Amino acid sequence: MKVTVVGAGNVGASCADVISYRGIASEVVLLDIREGFAEGKAMDLMQCATNTGFNTVITGVTNDYAKTANSDVVVITSGIPRKPGMTREELIGINAGIVKSVADNVLTHSPNAIIVVVSNPMDTMTYLTLKATGLPKNRVIGMGGALDSSRFRYYLSKALDKPSNDVSAMVIGGHGDTTMIPLTRLASYNGIPVSQFLSEEELAKVASATMVGGATLTGLLGTSAWYAPGASVAYLVDSILNDQKKMIACSVMLDGEYGQDDICIGVPCIIGKNGVEQILDINLSDSEKEAFAKSADAVRNMNGDLSSILG
Numbered sequence: 001m002k003v004t005v006v007g008a009g010n011v012g013a014s015c016a017d018v019i020s021y022r023g024i025a026s027e028v029v030l031l032d033i034r035e036g037f038a039e040g041k042a043m044d045l046m047q048c049a050t051n052t053g054f055n056t057v058i059t060g061v062t063n064d065y066a067k068t069a070n071s072d073v074v075v076i077t078s079g080i081p082r083k084p085g086m087t088r089e090e091l092i093g094i095n096a097g098i099v100k101s102v103a104d105n106v107l108t109h110s111p112n113a114i115i116v117v118v119s120n121p122m123d124t125m126t127y128l129t130l131k132a133t134g135l136p137k138n139r140v141i142g143m144g145g146a147l148d149s150s151r152f153r154y155y156l157s158k159a160l161d162k163p164s165n166d167v168s169a170m171v172i173g174g175h176g177d178t179t180m181i182p183l184t185r186l187a188s189y190n191g192i193p194v195s196q197f198l199s200e201e202e203l204a205k206v207a208s209a210t211m212v213g214g215a216t217l218t219g220l221l222g223t224s225a226w227y228a229p230g231a232s233v234a235y236l237v238d239s240i241l242n243d244q245k246k247m248i249a250c251s252v253m254l255d256g257e258y259g260q261d262d263i264c265i266g267v268p269c270i271i272g273k274n275g276v277e278q279i280l281d282i283n284l285s286d287s288e289k290e291a292f293a294k295s296a297d298a299v300r301n302m303n304g305d306l307s308s309i310l311g
């Protein structure tokens, strides 16, 4: 199985690292526009093989899309990350042009690939990729919910003082500081609602920390995060390539689900070899429905900024 990762920067390289280390794909091509950069990242990663014991072949190329031919999955991480104090939405001006040209190029050589969109603002870039390429909606998946949900589980585990793997929780809605919706009501500690262990005030703090999880890391690191983003992409790619049919919150095109149309936004999906195999239209409470509608309004508003690029 072949995966192309466009953008060999922090997230792209971290994702290639996890994919190879965990043996998720037999072949990974890293592609970057910066001369020699992807080649260097691939060489460095391949020199881990004997110590960590993986067999994946990682190749790096400078803008040579022919080398990405016949990829099963293409991950788009190319573009700029935010700096402290910025929102993800401020990246649209530069990243929209990059994502559109990359999507066109990869499809020329891998017409059957499933595309995973990572570049920010991710929901808007996912919508752009779908509209610009005309691909069926099961083949374009925005990655954000997997990361936000893992951050939610992390903050819950800290509040509970228990391991995050014993915590089950999901974030839906937009992948933005004010648009994501941690589903606190449905979060559990080994099947027991977390509300049995944490007060409303503690749960509200966890939800707020989750929503600004990316901004917190950007403030600490000077650029946005990459280890958890890379691992989250690899988790999603694993479910596609190995047809695991995991339920993962992904940004996908809605067609009536959650009362929304013509928008890519995070909802629980079954992810398998065909990409998005099912969208789970779960019952939300009135306040969750209200939050989802508000989140969708904000995401839809950003899509309006694509009119010049989509024509």
Ligand SMILES: NC(=O)c1ccc[n+]([C@@H]2O[C@H](COP(=O)([O-])OP(=O)(O)OC[C@H]3O[C@@H](n4cnc5c(N)ncnc54)[C@H](O)[C@@H]3O)[C@@H](O)[C@H]2O)c1
Binding pocket: 006, 007, 008, 009, 010, 011, 012, 031, 032, 033, 034, 037, 077, 078, 079, 080, 081, 082, 088, 091, 095, 098, 102, 117, 118, 119, 120, 122, 143, 144, 147, 175, 223, 224, 225, 226, 229
């Ligand atoms: N969806 C998410 O959950 C999530 C998580 C983390 C980061 N991100 C986003 O992912 C993107 C990448 O973040 P990063 O930290 O890896 O940034 P980075 O700067 O480390 O890497 C980006 C890479 O893209 C390359 N690039 C730029 N234009 C290109 C083009 N036209 N073709 C090929 N490569 C090109 C750059 O040379 C660079 O190496 C950002 O937009 C960031 O906001 C999203």
Ligand SMILES: O=C(O)C[C@H](O)C(=O)O
Binding pocket: 081, 082, 088, 120, 147, 175, 213, 214, 215, 218, 224, 225, 229
């Ligand atoms: O925070 C960012 O800008 C990057 C990414 O979307 C994240 O959540 O880590």
